[in-house]
Amino acid sequence: MFLESVRLALRSIARNKMRSLLTLLGVIIGVAAVIALLTIGGGAREQIRAEMAGQGSRLIFAFAGMVRDPASPAEIKVQPLTNEHLMNLDKSIGQHATIAAQAETRLRVSYGARGLSAQIRGVSESYFTLREWTLKRGRLLSPLEVASHAGTCVIGSKVAKALFGTENPIGARIRIGHPHCRVVGELAPKGASFSGDQDTLALIPLGLFQIRISGRNELAQILINAPSEALVAPLKVRVAEEMRRLRRIAPGRNDDFQVDDMAEYMRQAGSIIGNVTAILGAIAAISLLVGGIGIMNIMLVSVTERTREIGIRMAIGARQRDILVQFLTEASVLSLLGGLIGIGLGLAIAWVVTAFMNVSFVPNLTAVSAIAAVSAMIGIVFGFFPALRGARLDPIDALRHE
Amino acid sequence: MNAPGKTAPLLAFENVWRSYGGGDTQVHALSGVSFGIERGTFTAVTGPSGSGKSTTMNILGALDVPSRGIYRFMGSDAGRLDNASRAELRNRHIGFVFQGYNLLPRTTALENVELPLIYRGLPPPARHAMAEKALEQVGLEGRRHHTPAALSGGQQQRVAIARALVSEPTLLVADEPTGNLDTERSREIMALLTALNRERGLTIVMVTHEADIAAFASRQISFHDGRIAFDSDAGAAV
Numbered sequence: 001m002f003l004e005s006v007r008l009a010l011r012s013i014a015r016n017k018m019r020s021l022l023t024l025l026g027v028i029i030g031v032a033a034v035i036a037l038l039t040i041g042g043g044a045r046e047q048i049r050a051e052m053a054g055q056g057s058r059l060i061f062a063f064a065g066m067v068r069d070p071a072s073p074a075e076i077k078v079q080p081l082t083n084e085h086l087m088n089l090d091k092s093i094g095q096h097a098t099i100a101a102q103a104e105t106r107l108r109v110s111y112g113a114r115g116l117s118a119q120i121r122g123v124s125e126s127y128f129t130l131r132e133w134t135l136k137r138g139r140l141l142s143p144l145e146v147a148s149h150a151g152t153c154v155i156g157s158k159v160a161k162a163l164f165g166t167e168n169p170i171g172a173r174i175r176i177g178h179p180h181c182r183v184v185g186e187l188a189p190k191g192a193s194f195s196g197d198q199d200t201l202a203l204i205p206l207g208l209f210q211i212r213i214s215g216r217n218e219l220a221q222i223l224i225n226a227p228s229e230a231l232v233a234p235l236k237v238r239v240a241e242e243m244r245r246l247r248r249i250a251p252g253r254n255d256d257f258q259v260d261d262m263a264e265y266m267r268q269a270g271s272i273i274g275n276v277t278a279i280l281g282a283i284a285a286i287s288l289l290v291g292g293i294g295i296m297n298i299m300l301v302s303v304t305e306r307t308r309e310i311g312i313r314m315a316i317g318a319r320q321r322d323i324l325v326q327f328l329t330e331a332s333v334l335s336l337l338g339g340l341i342g343i344g345l346g347l348a349i350a351w352v353v354t355a356f357m358n359v360s361f362v363p364n365l366t367a368v369s370a371i372a373a374v375s376a377m378i379g380i381v382f383g384f385f386p387a388l389r390g391a392r393l394d395p396i397d398a399l400r401h402e
Numbered sequence: 403m404n405a406p407g408k409t410a411p412l413l414a415f416e417n418v419w420r421s422y423g424g425g426d427t428q429v430h431a432l433s434g435v436s437f438g439i440e441r442g443t444f445t446a447v448t449g450p451s452g453s454g455k456s457t458t459m460n461i462l463g464a465l466d467v468p469s470r471g472i473y474r475f476m477g478s479d480a481g482r483l484d485n486a487s488r489a490e491l492r493n494r495h496i497g498f499v500f501q502g503y504n505l506l507p508r509t510t511a512l513e514n515v516e517l518p519l520i521y522r523g524l525p526p527p528a529r530h531a532m533a534e535k536a537l538e539q540v541g542l543e544g545r546r547h548h549t550p551a552a553l554s555g556g557q558q559q560r561v562a563i564a565r566a567l568v569s570e571p572t573l574l575v576a577d578e579p580t581g582n583l584d585t586e587r588s589r590e591i592m593a594l595l596t597a598l599n600r601e602r603g604l605t606i607v608m609v610t611h612e613a614d615i616a617a618f619a620s621r622q623i624s625f626h627d628g629r630i631a632f633d634s635d636a637g638a639a640v
């Protein structure tokens with residue numbers, strides 16, 4: 001009897017292909033949105049975990065913060081970090097943790113006639129030990145090169161592509177702004193990530209950066225790698241205390257710098273993803289509701305169109321519940337169909353987007369089956385009223401219906 | 403109501419009223435109708451339009467219930483059965499033939515004939531076999547995969563008769579079965595019904611407004627204004 005209803009439902013849907021498809025649009029869009037979001041969001045979370053594993057969740061960052069002068073609140077002063085801070089921090093906590101620094105700017109990088117604007121980063125000696133680097137060819141800057149402000153650099157994959165195409169850049173002399181430097185290494189492509197574009201990049205010794213490019217002994221960031229995750233929190237406190245002392249901040253005054261850690265960044269990124277997913281999820285829920293109402297509408301039309309059929313079925317022995325089951329089955333087969341199309345579409349969208357975002361494509365099978373069940377439920381819930389209306393018809397009136 | 407010694411009739415109306423609406427606008431489609439129908443008989447119901455023929459057939463077929471009075475079918479008070487029990491009664495014991503055939507559109511003859519068996523919960527192979535047999539009985543075995551649109555009126559009515567026969571009913575209720583057919587087709591349908599009555603002992607109650615069609619039946623009941631005006635078998639009526 002139930003199989004009979006499913007067969008009937010499929011036949012009835014097949015008879016009205018266009019109408020069924022249009023009716024299902026709401027459900028299809030809603031389900032596709034939910035599936036795409038969950039899959040992309042899941043991939044993004046996976047990416048964050050991978051980045052944490054790659055960059056180390058033990059990293060602490062110190063950088064200059066903005067402070068308002070109480071005398072003129074509209075003015076925002078930034079007191080930059082300097083080499084002095086780096087040296088002093090290294091002196092006070094260098095025996096407990098690895099400390100490095102970087103300075104950054106955007107500049108044109110060129111080789112002969114070719115050039116592009118890239119992120120130029122001056123890095124201190126221990127910078128390369130803080131996280132993993134994957135080279136395509138060549139090597140990283142040696143400690144000696146960094147210490148001696150040598151004119152050497154490591155370039156990102158997009159810089160290499162723009163300046164050298166497919167040729168080997170190692171040994172070539174390129175210009176970074178004015179100064180020349182010799183390419184010693186090319187990084188493997190990293191793709192866009194939550195820390196931004198990692199490929200349009202050139203790494204040079206910090207000293208070279210400060211002397212030949214910025215002309216100041218300022219730093220963008222001091223990085224401290226805690227020896228263990230447990231030590232991240234106490235070390236952050238230590239760093240903050242040390243910075244207050246170095247920058248002579250009177251007790252009671254606010255910090256004019258900021259100390260963050262990688263885990264916190266990842267948490268923040270995770271919670272942004274969570275919020276975006278929640279908002280878009282709510283939109284998806286609304287479109288599922290609209291889809292449900294669409295199904296209710298089309299089922300009311302279907303019951304009205306088939307009033308005579310209902311009368312005939314009742315005359316030959318269909319009970320009210322047989323009619324109810326028939327139309328409920330039709331509604332849920334219809335919405336399940338919409339759900340399945342939506343799942344297919346959502347996975348396709350997620351596949352394209354994750355490929356584009358360079359994030360892993362990990363379909364959540366639990367979510368997919370839950371959504372399939374939900375879409376069948378939508379049919380049962382929104383199909384109930386029309387089905388009941390059909391089941392409650394008086395057979396004689398129904399038979400007289402034209 | 404029956405002569406002593408006679409077995410109880412298949413069905414009986416006992417002072418049946420059927421009223422629509424209420425108060426000043428109340429209409430009585432039937433006003434105290436009583437009659438009995440014996441097993442194996444063929445009864446024609448006649449009367450002018452609006453006299454209550456269809457109302458009577460609907461109650462006979464357990465599609466409707468009396469407003470007052472008793473409709474007894476095979477000994478039980480069919481007017482007091484709930485919806486589901488009446489559906490089962492129709493499914494097992496009653497076959498309907500309507501003036502407008504009432505076949506499901508875009509559905510083959512075979513599937514139309516199988517329909518009552520689906521609600522009886524029979525598995526497909528048994529359904530197919532029984533439906534094929536019923537189509538053979540009405541001479542349409544060659545049209546089993548035709549949809550109603552591809553069949554003539556006479557053929558459609560024969561499919562409808564096959565659908566009524568497939569559940570091996572006790573009573574066949576036919577409301578103007580030849581009303582939409584020409585004389586030749588009407589005679590074929592009547593020949594079929596007469597044969598079913600004679601050879602299989604099927605009890606038939608049929609509405610018609612044509613005297614020559616009514617003549618095929620062995621008994622005539624005539625309605626006028628919701629009452630029985632004439633009954634050729636007056637002895638059986640109360």
Ligand SMILES: Nc1ncnc2c1ncn2[C@@H]1O[C@H](COP(=O)(O)OP(=O)(O)O)[C@@H](O)[C@H]1O
Pocket residue numbers: 422423429430431449450451452453454455456457458
């Ligand atoms: N659903 C209804 N509501 C109100 N009046 C009805 C309804 N059905 C039938 N009637 C009335 O009952 C009377 C008998 O109808 P019916 O049994 O269909 O007559 P017949 O079949 O003999 O032409 C008519 O007057 C008709 O108008």
Ligand SMILES: [Mg+2]
Pocket residue numbers: 455456457
């Ligand atoms: Mg009538």
